[in-house]
Amino acid sequence: MGISKHSIETLKQTLDILDVIGSVVELKKSGSNYVACCPFHDEKTPSFVVSPVKGFYHCYGCGVGGDAIKFLMEYEKLSFVESVEKIAAIMNFTLEYETSYEKKPDFALLDEVMRFYQKNLLNHKPSLDYLASRCVANSSIEKFALGYCGASFETIKFLNAKGLNKTEALEYGVIGKDSVWEYARFSDRIIFPIHSPSGKVVGFGGRTMSGANAKYINSPQSKIFNKSKLLYGYYIAKDKIYKQKKIIVCEGYLDVIMLHQAGFDYAVATLGTALTKDHLPLLAKGEPKVILSYDGDKAGINAAFKAAKILAASGKDGGVVIFANGMDPADMVANKQINELSDMFANPVPFVDFILQHIAKNYDLNNPLQKEKALAESTQFLHTLSPVLQEEYKPTLAHLLSLPIHLIGSKRLPQHNPLTFTTPTQEIAESVLIKTLLEKPEWIDFALEYIDISLFVYKRAEFTKLVANEHQDSALIALMINERIRPINDLPSLKEHLRLFITQAYTQILSQIPHYTGMNLQEKSILMKEIKTKILQLKKGELLPYVSSSTF
The missing domain is CATH 1.10.287 (Helix Hairpins)
Incomplete structure (x- = not known):
């Protein structure tokens, strides 16, 4: 039973290679590409390049390269089918198989449970009163799909009535089980659904209404819920994050909800944990300025210090806002201190300044x-x-x-750009030509009327692969995603490049003719005259097909 070719092609067309590679490798923007230290070999300076535009990756250190499917195959030692299925799961893409069998989405149960919690909230006055006391508007309740989980038996009864899979409910933390009973994990709690960046419900947060020891709890770790990589509210905020080029990172669910309510709709929160390096790929999307918004107590300041160190070391722009006097963003919104919040978020303490100040105070x-x-x-x-x-x-x-x-000593770190290289003009010209024909395959036949493989000195193997239409070749991928090699954008410029390319080749031959063996002086003279005539024609602007000296 195989995956249909149409389904694989559709997946390839819709996937973002950054979502796949960025989930396991910390990528940093470099022009239109992203770079990182290669996950396939040990290196201290980045030579691993990912092109979201081309949909390929390549390491200039060890030579590996390919598309998102190939990456997972190599990185996790998966088969082609396993890699495709894993990417489809990441993207919530339903694959079509050659038989009538289709894999069930993992998220249907959580969607059903979320809607059950939402209905419960509408009939639970204490929860609605609590949210009203925190000045949470009805529009925010709807926007964030808030809910309420009542007595334990109600959730069990709902699962049974709907015929939902209890094994999945247990796996995703909707219910728990001891040696005797099944029970609702979030019993008597206000529910905050947690979404993946693509918008699927992957878990829940719950705030106690009965004074339980744990004020807030989250779903347990599962194959679809990793709280160290998720940010509450990200799916709802991501469009504004990309547009505003800003992201506010808070400590709590209500902080996020109230900030959105006040117009700061690019706010998110960590899920009961400190910000970690695992959050960096998500924070890098859209290259926003990161504003840490933390409480002014000792725990909040220490959390801000640790997070700021991670963000500073990764080169993130942004800063820290600390809320003094026991206040938090939700309180300030409730108190209608919107202007004060705007000023605070507009003037965060830069990460490095905050860190140095924190160290000095200690x-x-x-x-x-x-x-x-x-x-x-x-x-x-x-x-x-x-x-x-x-x-x-x-x-x-x-x-x-x-x-x-x-x-104040400073340590000079070695600077290295994996894409910096010194090459002869000829090699650059060959690279530009091949990259152009990779991007404009409709020009290949035209180019082949004027050039052949004998013109190539440095990129002969790549030209052979290009003509053979082997575009997945690692060397061609390396050329394709190398931003320092700029392709030609129009046909007149291609003609000019070919003219100069052929002129350079003839000029090189002309300098070598005096050293030819097997030719007498008269033969050399005739050959030099013919080539000089061609060079003169080319320099006057005429494009001539290249003829190898061996055919003269």
């Missing part, structure tokens, strides 16, 4: 030994940054620690 700077420790910790942090940022922040650190600037 030491008694009147004590020389303590000051030395503060300097050591701050310098260690600065060494995680780029050389430019290290230099820029030396005066800031010197001022914070009341030290002369020459005592």
Whole structure:
């Protein structure tokens, strides 16, 4: 039983290679491409490049390359079918099989349960009163699909009545089970549905209404729910995040809901955990400025410090906003302090400044030994940054620690750009020509009227693969996604490139003729005259088919 070819092609056309590779590799934008340290070999500087436009990846270090399906096959050692099925699951894409069998979506049960919770909320006055006391509008209740899970037996009864799969309900944390009973995991809690970035319900958060020990709980880890990679509200906020180029990261569900209600509809929250490196791929989408919005208590400040270090080290733009006097974003919205919030979000403390200030506050700077420790910790942090940022922040650190600037050491990190190379003009010309014909295959026949493989010195193998239509070849992919090689955009420019390309070849031959063996002086003279005539015609702007010197 195989996946239909049509289904595979449709999947390829709709998938975003960044969603696949970015879920396991931290990618950084570089022009229109993204770069990272290669996951297939050990390296300290990034040579792994992903092109979202072309839909390919290539490592300039070890030579691996291909599309999203190939990546998963190599990275997770999957078969082609397993790789396709995993990508389809990530994208919530329903595959079609050669037989009538289709895999059931994993998310149908959670959709049903969410709607059950929503109906329950409408009839549960204490929960509605609580939300009203927090100034949550009805429009927000609807926008975020808030619900209520009542007594345990009600959820069990609902699952039975609907004939829903209890094994799945147990796996996804809707219910729990002990040695005797099945029970509702979120009994007597206001429910906050949690969506994947693509909009599928993958889990729930629950806020107790009966004073349980755990004020908030989340769904357990499952194959579709990983709280270290998800952000509450991201699916609802993502369009505004891309448009505004900003994302506010809060600590709680209600903070997100109230900020959206106040017009800050690019707010999200971590799911009861600190922000981690696993969140970086999601935070990188659309390249937004990241604003950390944390409580001013000790736990909130420490969480902001750790998150800021992660974001600073990864080169993220943004800063930190700390809420003092026991307030939080939800409280300020409820108190109609919208202008104050706008000012705070417009002027966050930049990540590096916040980190250095936090380190300095943790030491008694009147004590020389303590000051030395503060300097050591701050310098260690600065060494995680780029050389430019290290230099820029030396005066800031010197001022914070009341030290002369020459005592602030900076460590020059090796700079390396995997795409920087020194090549002869001929190699660049060959690369440009091949990349152009890769992107404009309709021009290949025209080009072949004027050139052949004997013209190529550096890219002969790539030209052979191009003509043979083997476009999945790793070397061709490397050329295709190399931003330093710019393709030709119109036919007149291609003709001009071919003219110069052929002129260069004839000029090279002309310089070599005096050294030819097996030719007498008269034969050399005739050959040189013919080639000079061709060069003259070419220099006057005429495009001539290239003729190898061996055929003269």
